Amino acid sequence: MNSPVRIDSKLPAVGTTIFTVMSRMAAEFGAINLSQGFPDFDCDPALVDAVARHMRAGQNQYAPMQGVLRLREAIAAILQDAGIKAQVTGFELMFHVGFGLDAPARNYRDLLKSDKALYVKFAHALLGRGVRVLERGAWFVSSEHNDAVIDATLEAVQGAAKEIS
Numbered sequence: 001m002n003s004p005v006r007i008d009s010k011l012p013a014v015g016t017t018i019f020t021v022m023s024r025m026a027a028e029f030g031a032i033n034l035s036q037g038f039p040d041f042d043c044d045p046a047l048v049d050a051v052a053r054h055m056r057a058g059q060n061q062y063a064p065m066q067g068v069l070r071l072r073e074a075i076a077a078i079l080q081d082a083g084i085k086a087q088v089t090g091f092e093l094m095f096h097v098g099f100g101l102d103a104p105a106r107n108y109r110d111l112l113k114s115d116k117a118l119y120v121k122f123a124h125a126l127l128g129r130g131v132r133v134l135e136r137g138a139w140f141v142s143s144e145h146n147d148a149v150i151d152a153t154l155e156a157v158q159g160a161a162k163e164i165s
Contacts, residue, residue: 068092068141074154082161084118096137111137118164125160 026033072095076088079097089104090096098105099122100115114137123135131153133139145153 068095068145071141071145071150071153075157078154078158078161082158082165084161084165090139093141095139095141097133097139098137121164122160125163126156129156129159131156131160 023033025031072088072090075097076086079086085100087098087101087104088095096105097119098111098114099119101110101113105111105114119137120135123133126133
């Protein structure tokens with residue numbers, strides 16, 4: 001029986017997704033599946049208890065992100081002082097550092113214009129100073145990034161900027 005109602009998906013017709021492929025491979029090889037919705041075993045009861053305790057205490061919101069604007073602004077200033085053309089843009093919990101850009105990146109095509117090779121050198125210089133950033137330019141900030149961590153990060157940024165400029 002054909003239904004007279006047609007439902008059109010707003011999702012693109014992507015076919016088989018990476019999640020399907022990875023789930024199939026995990027099952028085939030007997031591996032732990034770390035793709036979307038997995039692993040498929042129970043969580044450690046101590047973790048469940050800790051989460052419940054913190055939720056009952058009202059600790060159920062994103063941590064306040066004081067210092068993030070200071071971090072982004074200081075990174076931009078340090079890079080500018082070192083003579084490195086860069087854009088530092090983003091949101092409270094995640095921002096992007098793009099080298100060689102005249103204006104903030106607004107889409108993927110804008111990012112293709114960035115100087116990825118120089119940024120990778122910068123990322124490696126940071127790593128040598130104890131700061132791990134993604135080589136694609138994305139920076140993530142959490143509640144563990146207190147003033148002391150931000151200060152240490154900025155010190156590493158200053159050293160790395162001098163090294164690559």
